[in-house]
Amino acid sequence: MVKEIERSGLPVVHICTIVPISLTVGANRIVPAVAIPHPLGDPTRTLAEEKIIRRKLVEKALRALQTEVHEQTVFTE
Amino acid sequence: MTFRVVHYINQFFAGIGGEEKAGEVVPELRQGVVGPGAALAAALKGEAEVVGTIICGDGYFAEHMDQATAEILDLLKSCNPDILIAGPAFNAGRYGTACGAICDAAAKQLGIPTVTGMYKENPGVDMYRKNTFIVSTADNARGIKDAVPTMAKLAVKLLKKETVGLGPEEGYIERGVRRNYFLEETGAQRAAVMMAKKLRGEPFVTEYPMPVFDRVEPNPAVKDMKNAVIALVTSGGICPKGNPDHIEASSATKYGEYDISTFAALSEADSETAHGGYDPTYANKEPNRVLPVDVLRDMEKEGVFKKLYDKYYTTVGNGTPVANAKRFGTEIGQKLKKDGVSAVILTST
Numbered sequence: 001m002v003k004e005i006e007r008s009g010l011p012v013v014h015i016c017t018i019v020p021i022s023l024t025v026g027a028n029r030i031v032p033a034v035a036i037p038h039p040l041g042d043p044t045r046t047l048a049e050e051k052i053i054r055r056k057l058v059e060k061a062l063r064a065l066q067t068e069v070h071e072q073t074v075f076t077e
Numbered sequence: 078m079t080f081r082v083v084h085y086i087n088q089f090f091a092g093i094g095g096e097e098k099a100g101e102v103v104p105e106l107r108q109g110v111v112g113p114g115a116a117l118a119a120a121l122k123g124e125a126e127v128v129g130t131i132i133c134g135d136g137y138f139a140e141h142m143d144q145a146t147a148e149i150l151d152l153l154k155s156c157n158p159d160i161l162i163a164g165p166a167f168n169a170g171r172y173g174t175a176c177g178a179i180c181d182a183a184a185k186q187l188g189i190p191t192v193t194g195m196y197k198e199n200p201g202v203d204m205y206r207k208n209t210f211i212v213s214t215a216d217n218a219r220g221i222k223d224a225v226p227t228m229a230k231l232a233v234k235l236l237k238k239e240t241v242g243l244g245p246e247e248g249y250i251e252r253g254v255r256r257n258y259f260l261e262e263t264g265a266q267r268a269a270v271m272m273a274k275k276l277r278g279e280p281f282v283t284e285y286p287m288p289v290f291d292r293v294e295p296n297p298a299v300k301d302m303k304n305a306v307i308a309l310v311t312s313g314g315i316c317p318k319g320n321p322d323h324i325e326a327s328s329a330t331k332y333g334e335y336d337i338s339t340f341a342a343l344s345e346a347d348s349e350t351a352h353g354g355y356d357p358t359y360a361n362k363e364p365n366r367v368l369p370v371d372v373l374r375d376m377e378k379e380g381v382f383k384k385l386y387d388k389y390y391t392t393v394g395n396g397t398p399v400a401n402a403k404r405f406g407t408e409i410g411q412k413l414k415k416d417g418v419s420a421v422i423l424t425s426t
Contacts, residue, residue, distance in 0.1 A: 002406070005413070006296060007293045011298060012420070013421070016425035021174065021200045024200050026292050028295035035100070036355050037355045037357070039367060041359065041365070043362070043366075050366070051365075051372065054365065054372050
């Protein structure tokens with residue numbers, strides 16, 4: 001799905017937990033997430049803390065979308 | 078002396094539990110057979126004995142791959158195995174990835190042969206086909222009666238160091254290994270015969286299949302984020318409460334398109350997940366954990382980007398056939414492009 005949306009001409013960032021699968025399916029911009037059942041949250045934290053974690057991941061995703069890449073890139077920083 | 082087999086299975090096939098246990102079952106070793114190991118032991122027909130079964134939760138493995146692999150290798154070593162047989166994993170992506178990863182590690186670090194089984198579209202196939210024997214199975218557990226005897230037969234051949242035939246003959250997915258042998262006809266003659274068949278429209282089998290590299294070049298970055306329209310797409314199954322379009326919990330045949338133009342955030346009251354491949358507790362309680370509408374709306378208000386696209390697109394990425402996912406992606410991409418979206422955030426569980 002990531003690859004076909006990219007093919008339509010839109011940059012896509014894939015926020016996902018299992019990075020090796022994302023690399024296999026051909027995502028170009030990848031942001032590693034927290035965990036499978038809650039990629040953008042952490043139920044062991046308070047809701048307010050979780051929202052900060054989520055905000056940071058989304059900010060990272062937007063940075064990835066603003067970064068020129070020429071090959072599959074995992075944005076860990 | 079019979080050969081010593083160690084079998085690897087996930088928490089589901091071990092009868093420990095479904096998705097609610099996937100993240101918490103850490104690697105453990107049990108003596109003898111567990112679950113599908115009984116069928117495997119029968120298919121080995123006394124030529125090899127299943128001495129132990131290693132069990133690990135799919136979620137735990139996927140989220141701690143390096144650590145889980147090391148732990149499983151330690152358990153494996155303690156059994157002094159002659160071979161590792163993993164799965165079959167059918168079309169379960171995390172299970173297939175785990176089976177492939179530990180087979181790869183066992184072959185490299187213990188020097189033993191390994192056999193697993195997967196459906197051809199399992200993501201574990203592309204990752205590990207070159208490193209282990211992956212028997213081609215059906216996409217669901219009903220295929221176990223065909224898969225296990227094929228895996229057992231291949232395992233016995235490997236244990237006895239017999240010559241293993243080509244993938245299509247032995248039932249495994251081609252590993253890209255070439256073996257030299259002599260033929261009467263030269264390459265030029267064989268090529269000419271193939272060419273003649275091709276011209277006549279007759280079927281022929283190539284001797285050198287070309288690899289398919291279906292990659293899409295990255296699109297240029299967003300240059301003006303302040304004026305960008307961002308769209309949200311997910312394979313995590315988030316949908317309006319009650320799943321009005323009945324998106325399937327696995328092997329999805331459709332995707333949903335839902336309006337969020339009036340939403341400041343998703344909530345337990347209005348949204349849920351349709352996904353049947355992970356524990357839905359956390360997503361149902363706080364759907365923004367999968368589809369981050371709340372923070373995107375905040376950022377839109379702050380002017381980080383111009384607009385959060387009015388609709389989100391969603392499906393369930395759980396055993397979904399690649400052909401369906403391709404079609405969803407194409408259709409969604411075309412709609413978003415037409416509506417002037419600048420970039421897409423796609424979340425996966």
